[in-house]
Amino acid sequence: MLESAGLPITISGVTKTYGAVYALDSFDLAIQQGEFLTLLGPSGSGKTTLLMALAGFLRPDSGSIKFADREIILTPPHKRDVGMVFQNYALFPHMTVAANVGYPLKLRKRPADEIAEKVEAALDTVQLGGYGARRIYQLSGGQRQRVALARAIVFGPRILLMDEPLSALDKQLRERMQIELRHLHERLGMTTVYVTHDQREALTMSDRIAVINHGRLMQLDTPRHIYDRPANRFVADFIGESTFLPLTRSGDEFQFAGTPLHLDQPPTGGGDYMLLVRPERLKVVDGPAPDLNIFAGEITELVFQGDTSLAYVRLAEGTVIAVRASTRAGEAVQDAKVGDRLSFGLSRADSVLVPAEDGEDGA
Amino acid sequence: MSAAGDTALNARLLQRDASVERWSLLGLASPAILVVMVVMVLPVGWLFYLSFLGDDGQFSLENYNRMIESKAYGRIFWTTFKVSVLTTLICILIGYPLAYFLAQLPSRMANICLLTVLLPFWTSLLVRTYAWLVLLQRKGLLNRWAMDIGLWDEPVKLVHNLNGTLIGMVHIMLPFLVLPLYGSMKAISEDYMKASSNLGAGPVQTFWHVFFPLSLPGLFAGALIVFVLCLGFFVTPAVLGGGRVIMVAMQITTNIELFFNWGAASALGVVLLILTLGILFAASRALRLDNILGGGHG
């Protein structure tokens, strides 16, 4: 009964400045009907500004925001019909749980019995059935989070906005809620825009991720592509661990320290590129491996982290790369000592080039 | 996408909405502003103008000249200054230990003890002045008790002079010092005291080296309020001073009620206002005015 088909959102040319600073710089983004889209970026990147503009709490300087075909940029927040979950939940402490959840229905002047019914259904949906009479201060952080969610979905909005809703929870609860939110989205089908600065959360939950920095869209893609094929250095750096190796280019051939690289998808554009090396994608090789790109060097530091360990390796030309290895018995890195020389291979598919510029304007 | 046309249009409408919101929020303050303008700003401006008019209605500085030349006026300003400084000093001397004591109490006890500061604070100033008049007069309670226990033999003149004025004014002003000071003392984290002890300071050293400096802004704020309020005081010196302690505010009243001399009264008022604002302005450079007034913004 709470299901609703999501609405597509079209954001075009949205600009918001604070003095000389662009919080959003002529921002364009098309969010598909019913998708779970995450806005990911460091603090001050403009992701929250964009979410607040979608909710109507922040008035951009110019631009257009459409829910389906309806232009809503001039619509006040209370006429937008979007559900919103705030970072600190913004539950009303002077009302019971039921009154909080029923608040949007009461504003819409629904009859009392319908309100009671829908409130209970929404509380059931977030697994808080029977909690209606409680007071907000009697709830744990996780329960408050669920109440905030129930309140945001109870009136059947076709768009749901969430502003770092899990950031106040501890790690275990957060991971459980990530899965639950994901399931809820699949069940209810509303278009969901989710803001976070936690890359792992974004990778776990999203259909697509929009990486934002300095008020601009850095990359919009599926989690897999964002991680494996970052469009620029900023995205590669912000998501996952990475080392960048400088390359020399002659035509379509790229060389690292004089050795040509084996590549699956050599870039077609001009300009300089760097090789992105993810620590977990390297593996130790002993013999010849003609299909791998090989990096040999001396171990300078070993760090044990429980599930994995990290080795820092200084390559012949001086760059230090990080290598992540499983702590399984028999792994070559586990037996190594500082000062040992080892060779690491990177497969063609994992050898990704990113433009040497960091994706910023002219930088 | 019809981007160019759309965005240009929206920019104008968004700007219009933004300014409507901005002005309607400020508009919420307009009734209050209006009352303050009509009842305070406008009249005070008018008095300012009057103070520069001579008896003949022409522009003149005679009202100010009189203040400089007349010995009587000099004495009034000196009295005002003396009473204000003495009141402030006595308030600091007895208010600081009291605030310190209150700040160290467990909160339930502190709330009860604070009532002894709050109740007089909100009791009519006139009532309290009257009570002191009754207590301090020649045949009053204090004189009788003092003679009963042999402190002195003859009734001592405790009221209708500077002593009586000071006793009454300190009593009325003390809460203005204690309340902000208490607040600022409560805000000092106990961790500093622990750290100081841990570093080897004894209780007395810790107090003077750590606690006292940290409590100074609150003390300064409270003392400033007391001093500024004293400058404009009227009721207490009028009743307890018995005509021997004449402060600026009383002279203003006399000028109007007895002599109908608006020019002279206005000039005194202007000087009083400028002194008050000048002191506050000077102080606000040392310490932000917000802290004294409570501030409006988060």
Place this chain on the structure above:
Amino acid sequence: MMRWWHSPASETQITHGQRLWLYILSALIMVWLVAPSIIVIPMSFSQSQYLEFPPREWSLRWYAHYFQSVEWMAATRTSLLAGVLTMLLATPIGVAAAYGLFVSRHPLARFMFILLVTPIIVPVILIAIGAFYIYVQIGLVNSLLGLVLAHTILALPLILVIVSAALKSYDLNQELAARGLGASRLTAFLTVTLPQIRFSIITSALLAFLTSFDEVIVAMFVSGGDNSTLTRNMFNALRDQIDPTIAAISTIMIVISSTLVILTQIFGKSKD
């Protein structure tokens, strides 16, 4: 007792015994603070023409005198009326101003806030003669309206400071949440913000009443005739002689203000 004496009194491990002087001094100051009010109360029940403590003979004579005096009753009526009207005028416009200026980010808002709290800084005598002068021109002297307007500006700073402090400690995101859920700005304020700052508003309203009810100087200039306030008449009586009727009135005023202050304390504590 001995254990208390040697037990540490603070983080710095100073003992209660070493700080005994502080306790005695503070107790004396607190007694001194409340003594005048406490002593006036029994005196007002004295039979004697002269103020005695403790009274040799108890009576309600001065209360009877007060309640039977047409003048005192008229003045009391004026004071109560002025207090209530000041409260009713100052509270809504003060709360509206505090809210508007708190939410607004306009540079003017700061300036307006300062303007609204200045009446607490400007010497009251100046406000009194200024208001008197203007009222003479527009015929508001000795009118209830004029008195209430002047008392309103004296009450506004308190309301602004108290309500702004309450808004500061309140999470305005709640209002955004309400608006996002379908409430207009006004509805959001009325259903979400107002219920949560209501104790501060009640407190400031009570203090607005007291400000007006206790005020002397402005009342001396702008009230008079049929609209003389209680404090104005008391002040005039004080200058002439020590009339025990004033002790009775003082007792009543002490009871009123103590009740209101204790109410504000209760409201203040029940916040959140």
